[in-house]
Amino acid sequence: MLIHPHGESMSDISEFQRERERLTTLMTEKADMNMKRFLNLDTKVYEDGALPAKQKEMLGLVASLVLRCDDCINYHLVQCYRAGVSEAEIVETMDIGLIVGGSITIPHIRRALKAWDELGRKT
């Protein structure tokens, strides 16, 4: 658990969300037109289409898991949580990531299940 500058402890997933917000503001300030276009497209592809947004977030989650990016995993976990994905669905999504990506994904799955647990306890 990280120790928050103000002395209180916070859940990792809350800390992740605050830090992400701070850095996204900075990125937007410094981004040129092409970087902004990419960020815009990065939102669009997860919108409802032939596939519902909920299913797209699970696709984003498994892609982030096999590429082993904790920040991306956390982001899609929060989105999955908001879209109503169940814990059993999250675990099966991670099963696919684990078999495809191998044991190297295990530390990310451990942290992701902790983040998922924190999300659930806050509701």
Place this chain on the structure above:
Amino acid sequence: MLIHPHGESMSDISEFQRERERLTTLMTEKADMNMKRFLNLDTKVYEDGALPAKQKEMLGLVASLVLRCDDCINYHLVQCYRAGVSEAEIVETMDIGLIVGGSITIPHIRRALKAWDELGRKT
């Protein structure tokens, strides 16, 4: 297009399926118990559960795409095809893979769309 040993040309996806079958036989002959356990588990995780098999194949497809393995992409494309995934759903799954994995996935998407096209024309 590959030139088949017997002189006829075949679609890439048919060639892929035959070669895959030949090599899987060899792998099964040489595999020890642990390798067989892995292969067995690799089948189980795609079976119907909290998530339907169809959706799991799309998860397997996007994971294979961002990890950029043509053989794995082809395998899951065939499975998606059999599970009734539509072309619009395939393209949106690839959109997620493309945005997450970047332009480095484009050559794989090109070949995957060709394989998908061949699958459709044979029905």
Place this chain on the structure above:
Amino acid sequence: MLIHPHGESMSDISEFQRERERLTTLMTEKADMNMKRFLNLDTKVYEDGALPAKQKEMLGLVASLVLRCDDCINYHLVQCYRAGVSEAEIVETMDIGLIVGGSITIPHIRRALKAWDELGRKT
């Protein structure tokens, strides 16, 4: 060297360019709006800006090399060739890719230097 369907042999780099063209046409036919936006942005980021296009192609080349995508390497090699990059500059760009990405990049460097050699001999 690949054997061309019509029986003549061709250089790998020419074959690569023809195949790439064929598949790009298919991809454009099947692409949805988001995929087209990505492809469009993939062109824009290599245009002259604060950095000249020539230097951006070398950046694209080294990124493709460490991610080990032959098609992407070939594409940027051709673009570098057209932009007037010298062989010494190509080799030093590959030195960076080799030290960062390790010996796993060597097979790609071998094929890339063959492709570069073919480009030069055709002028």
Place this chain on the structure above:
Amino acid sequence: MLIHPHGESMSDISEFQRERERLTTLMTEKADMNMKRFLNLDTKVYEDGALPAKQKEMLGLVASLVLRCDDCINYHLVQCYRAGVSEAEIVETMDIGLIVGGSITIPHIRRALKAWDELGRKT
């Protein structure tokens, strides 16, 4: 060095081992049957066979190094330490990882050598 919640400082490798234990417990609670099968197999493949467990841990270490996963590197370092691998053998294993995986592995080697140093000082 991380600051421990209770105010004392600890070595990174001890902290890693405690955190790993906590998260493994959580993972086991949430895991379904397929995830448990994978974790079980992940233990089996490192057991004595045609190759001794000691050598398998070195294989696990170099695989973790080139895939650049600090947690996996730390885990296999501890296992190598317990299996009696010498420092010279660890360094030569890392040499292979460094040449194959490139300079991108250097930050992981730096941290791994620190962890190895901490393991040695505690004996």
Place this chain on the structure above:
Amino acid sequence: MLIHPHGESMSDISEFQRERERLTTLMTEKADMNMKRFLNLDTKVYEDGALPAKQKEMLGLVASLVLRCDDCINYHLVQCYRAGVSEAEIVETMDIGLIVGGSITIPHIRRALKAWDELGRKT
């Protein structure tokens, strides 16, 4: 922001540079001849040649970005800063990394732009 053992906060990039120095000393102590040769070569390839050192650092930066190594990104950012690379050039280099490597690089770009911002404020 990390909390420094002595209780003062520091910028992440300063902390990165101190930690890197400490660990490099340890690595040099433990390294064998082959590891030293690699480290030596890792310096040489970035020296002025057919390409100026400044341009080579940008190549190192984009390679580190698509391989997603924060330490390597930070190192090349500092080198780019010292070589006089402008913010617009850094952003365009990151645009190439972002399009090639995909959204999985975004968390690294966010942190890199924060580090770049800190470098600029200290001059």
Place this chain on the structure above:
Amino acid sequence: MLIHPHGESMSDISEFQRERERLTTLMTEKADMNMKRFLNLDTKVYEDGALPAKQKEMLGLVASLVLRCDDCINYHLVQCYRAGVSEAEIVETMDIGLIVGGSITIPHIRRALKAWDELGRKT
């Protein structure tokens, strides 16, 4: 199986070795001093030291497998074969690569076991 320009069929592993030789000659011609230093070091790290050359080749094999480079896998397979590694040892080395790197390594294991089979049949 590839069709050889002269019309005879050859084993894939023989074809791999001939092509590798041709391209290595070209690479050596075009390489600058830094590239040559890297290639030289790439030989040195596999020589007998604290670890015997045989064991180092297995480390090179598993590293190549999890990074999924067929050419590198083939190269180390040949070296393992020459160093007297048994088929059971090869399979257990691949088990480690498979569990660490996941099902994405399976197509490479299939081709590697075919290459290993060809090596054995020629003796």
